[in-house]
Amino acid sequence: MDRSNALKTLAAVIGLLALVAVPIIADAAGSTAWISMATRILIYGMAAASLNFALGYGGLVSFGHAAFFGLGGYVVGILYQTYADETLLFGFIPGTNQLLVTLPATILVTGIAAAAIGALSLRTGGVQFIMITLAFAQMLFFFFSGLSAYGGEDGLIIRRTNELFGLNMRDRATLYWVTLAITALFFVIYRRLTMSSFGTIVSGLRQNERRMAALGIEAYRYRLIAFILSGIGTGIAGAMLANVMRFTSPDLLAWHTSGQLMIMVILGGVGTVTGPFLGAAVLLILEDVLNAWTENWPLILGLVLLVVVLQARGGLMAIVNLVRGNRS
Amino acid sequence: MSAPVLKVEGLVKRFGGLTATDHVDFDLADGEIHALIGPNGAGKSTLINQICGEMRQDEGRILLDGLDISGHSAPQRAKMGLARAFQVPSLLNDVTVLDNVTVAVQIRHHRTYRISDSPRGRRDLFAEAEGFLAGTGLAHRGDIVVSDLSHGERKQLELVVARATKPRLLLLDEPMAGLGASESQEMIETLSTLREAHGILLVEHDMDAVFNLADRISVLVYGRIIAHGTVDEIRADPEVQRAYLGEEDA
Numbered sequence: 104m105d106r107s108n109a110l111k112t113l114a115a116v117i118g119l120l121a122l123v124a125v126p127i128i129a130d131a132a133g134s135t136a137w138i139s140m141a142t143r144i145l146i147y148g149m150a151a152a153s154l155n156f157a158l159g160y161g162g163l164v165s166f167g168h169a170a171f172f173g174l175g176g177y178v179v180g181i182l183y184q185t186y187a188d189e190t191l192l193f194g195f196i197p198g199t200n201q202l203l204v205t206l207p208a209t210i211l212v213t214g215i216a217a218a219a220i221g222a223l224s225l226r227t228g229g230v231q232f233i234m235i236t237l238a239f240a241q242m243l244f245f246f247f248s249g250l251s252a253y254g255g256e257d258g259l260i261i262r263r264t265n266e267l268f269g270l271n272m273r274d275r276a277t278l279y280w281v282t283l284a285i286t287a288l289f290f291v292i293y294r295r296l297t298m299s300s301f302g303t304i305v306s307g308l309r310q311n312e313r314r315m316a317a318l319g320i321e322a323y324r325y326r327l328i329a330f331i332l333s334g335i336g337t338g339i340a341g342a343m344l345a346n347v348m349r350f351t352s353p354d355l356l357a358w359h360t361s362g363q364l365m366i367m368v369i370l371g372g373v374g375t376v377t378g379p380f381l382g383a384a385v386l387l388i389l390e391d392v393l394n395a396w397t398e399n400w401p402l403i404l405g406l407v408l409l410v411v412v413l414q415a416r417g418g419l420m421a422i423v424n425l426v427r428g429n430r431s
Numbered sequence: 432m433s434a435p436v437l438k439v440e441g442l443v444k445r446f447g448g449l450t451a452t453d454h455v456d457f458d459l460a461d462g463e464i465h466a467l468i469g470p471n472g473a474g475k476s477t478l479i480n481q482i483c484g485e486m487r488q489d490e491g492r493i494l495l496d497g498l499d500i501s502g503h504s505a506p507q508r509a510k511m512g513l514a515r516a517f518q519v520p521s522l523l524n525d526v527t528v529l530d531n532v533t534v535a536v537q538i539r540h541h542r543t544y545r546i547s548d549s550p551r552g553r554r555d556l557f558a559e560a561e562g563f564l565a566g567t568g569l570a571h572r573g574d575i576v577v578s579d580l581s582h583g584e585r586k587q588l589e590l591v592v593a594r595a596t597k598p599r600l601l602l603l604d605e606p607m608a609g610l611g612a613s614e615s616q617e618m619i620e621t622l623s624t625l626r627e628a629h630g631i632l633l634v635e636h637d638m639d640a641v642f643n644l645a646d647r648i649s650v651l652v653y654g655r656i657i658a659h660g661t662v663d664e665i666r667a668d669p670e671v672q673r674a675y676l677g678e679e680d681a
């Protein structure tokens with residue numbers, strides 16, 4: 104047991120070093136586009152992993168997580184514009200371009216939004232839950248599409264990435280490393296959460312609500328907390344995406360963003376810790392590669408997804424575990 | 432015998448035209464085994480479902496320590512000390528035997544909202560759960576995922592999980608059903624040791640077990656309690672013989 108733990112730690116350290124080295128390798132290879140791709144993978148990975156906590160662990164099939172992803176983006180965008188215009192939001196909130204302020208603000212806003220959406224959606228279940236979460240996300244999509252003060256349908260340009268400790272955030276590599284640090288912190292918390300006492304209750308409710316009721320668990324409040332945590336995680340990812348793209352738009356709130364996150368989770372492995380990150384990497388790279396190759400890329404992507412899901416129940420993580428099992 | 436902890440008064444439950452519980456009075460005291468017997472479809476599980484709060488009765492009251500708990504939810508009643516074992520095992524199937532027991536232990540300790548305790552930090556819970564498995568047929572099966580267990584093992588796990596909540600009362604719905612002869616014998620021994628700590632409502636078709644264990648027996652037929660008494664009284668009751676025991680001569 105100690106040996107396999109040591110091996111795991113070693114693998115984690117090597118993995119982390121490889122991630123840290125990405126900008127250096129990309130520079131050496133002359134492919135700086137890799138840096139942006141890697142940054143986006145980390146961000147989408149966080150969003151998918153957050154969705155996975157609700158979907159894979161809690162059995163809460165939300166088709167509305169785009170709402171939190173987009174809200175995170177708009178928190179950054181609107182606070183930046185308020186800062187640039189030197190006005191006050193709602194007449195009393197000053198704007199800011201500081202990441203150490205916009206991220207907590209994102210947590211607050213997406214937490215409240217997830218509490219409101221969750222409180223209503225969780226009164227239902229099954230297909231109804233899927234439809235209601237979708238409906239809420241669409242409502243926000245139309246709301247921001249019509250919000251002309253903040254770009255409306257065209258979206259909102261953020262002239263400069265948020266500042267952090269005086270780092271040069273215009274430098275892609277620096278921004279990547281900042282994102283990596285946030286993702287690493289996110290990952291530690293998220294992994295702990297899945298194994299925690301609370302996580303055990305949430306996954307127990309997915310497996311058998313009747314059993315959990317007989318043990319004294321009121322499902323609603325636990326699911327609501329799980330949904331809020333999940334929404335906050337996705338919101339943080341959205342805030343980071345807005346910073347990296349220096350742009351946010353209603354597109355992020357649209358149903359296909361929810362679908363994209365869901366595909367990442369399913370592709371990587373529902374209810375696995377690292378699967379969503381793997382799913383995000385594979386989906387984003389595939390989209391990129393296929394897009395350059397043929398304009399029928401969505402069709403081919405669909406076929407790839409079909410094969411992975413049919414061949415490996417449990418997604419790519421099932422394949423990874425298979426390979427691991429064979430080796431030892 | 433001490434005063435009843437659980438009292439059921441004039442309970443009625445109808446499913447459309449069918450009266451599954453027909454003005455049932457029932458009580459259960461600390462430290463006794465009160466058996467509830469009756470043919471298939473008599474309404475035994477339906478009665479347990481109402482006591483646990485999974486189903487709401489149409490008429491009547493359910494009292495725990497004199498308090499009317501008719502309006503309490505199933506989780507609230509569980510926290511007040513009512514634990515059940517399901518007739519058809521209803522467990523967390525994706526996780527191990529030990530995990531199932533641990534969940535019961537952590538809920539009893541109110542350890543349900545911690546979002547960052549590691550498995551190492553949960554070691555005390557696992558250790559306590561191991562204690563409930565020790566000495567049962569599942570003692571060496573802690574690492575097995577529930578979906579890989581036999582039916583008999585799942586029935587045993589139902590009881591271990593219920594015990595792990597340290598309840599005041601145990602409501603057991605046919606704990607022996609589907610067990611092999613030796614497993615049944617073990618279950619009888621287990622239940623006879625458990626009676627000291629808990630009141631037990633025992634629904635069971637295995638008459639040997641019932642006559643062996645019960646302090647009192649109630650006989651339920653078509654939703655109505657047609658007889659009630661000690662083992663000897665029930666054995667001798669002609670109506671019971673005709674309505675129930677007679678049918679079973681095998």
Ligand SMILES: Nc1ncnc2c1ncn2[C@@H]1O[C@H](COP(=O)(O)OP(=O)(O)OP(=O)(O)O)[C@@H](O)[C@H]1O
Nearest residue numbers: 446449451469470471472473474475476477478518
């Ligand atoms: N949810 C329900 N809806 C409609 N009818 C039900 C429901 N639950 C039980 N019944 C009916 O109520 C009657 C009593 O069922 P119940 O399961 O309580 O019997 P039981 O005594 O536990 O039988 P068994 O020994 O077979 O377990 C049966 O006729 C059954 O079909």
Ligand SMILES: [Mg+2]
Nearest residue numbers: 475476477518
């Ligand atoms: Mg029954």
